[in-house]
Amino acid sequence: MSSDTIAPEVGDERRDPTAPWPILRIRGLGVSFGGFQALTDVDFDARKGEVHFLIGPNGAGKTTLVDIITGLTRPTTGSVLFDDVELVGHKEHRIVHLGVGRSFQAATVFEALSVEENLDIAASFRLPLRRLLRQRRGTRPEVAEALEVTGLAPYADRPAGALAHGQKQWLEIGMLLTQKPRLLLLDEPVAGMSPDERTRTGELVRYVARDCTVLVVEHDMDFMRRFADRVTVLHEGKVLKADATVAEVQADPVVQEVYIGRAKDDRNSVSRGAAGDEEEQA
């Protein structure tokens, strides 16, 4: 057992073979920035193999929470257990090596390199230098798989900079997949996408969740309704509802109040039908 490993008292669910294992356990998380309390006493779990949405109005603390999980921000209080390993205190690169991948709102790809080269570089991140320098022939299996699942195989030789917005997001997800993460954090993956691109992204996320837990920060409520297994709602740095189903979130009057009360144009309403959302996007 490594020094990172926490004693088994936190792993009770694993003794029940029918209970999904909470691979991510967040407890008592708080952070303040120069006296402003951005997160207060945040608790929630994400289970192995689920697509877990993190929603909440602007400024609720969603990105701050993702920044803490990935080691970009250090919390003032609390704990982030990933597969029993405490992530708080680790540097970002160490957290990546533990199996946590993250995408950003603006896709971070190398525009001048081809799609395949981008995937190849991402897939190389665990390799020692001497293996990187060794000449290889053909496409590595993990790169081939990423090309396939993202639908980017026909564009393998095209510069990433020439891809459409949605395709760049899928490339970034593909790059993360080559690193075989066990937890993938996606920050507003469908922002700026067409309805078709959103559907394609949702299908990709569901595919990824076969081997990996996916935590999605998203404002698009139609996307959440279609693709979430569980949902946690943040409001003003606190958990309003943790680990709920989509139906529970939609039926919750307090969640409704937070969204509808703050967004008079109804853009963020969690109970609207898909048709309503698509009307709005048109």
Ligand SMILES: Nc1ncnc2c1ncn2[C@@H]1O[C@H](COP(=O)(O)OP(=O)(O)OP(=O)(O)O)[C@@H](O)[C@H]1O
């Ligand atoms: N480094 C920082 N210094 C000071 N305040 C910060 C910092 N990072 C975040 N905040 C504040 O913390 C609060 C939560 O911000 P955060 O970006 O996490 O919200 P969010 O839910 O992701 O919002 P959005 O949906 O608009 O992206 C905001 O009031 C923000 O201004």
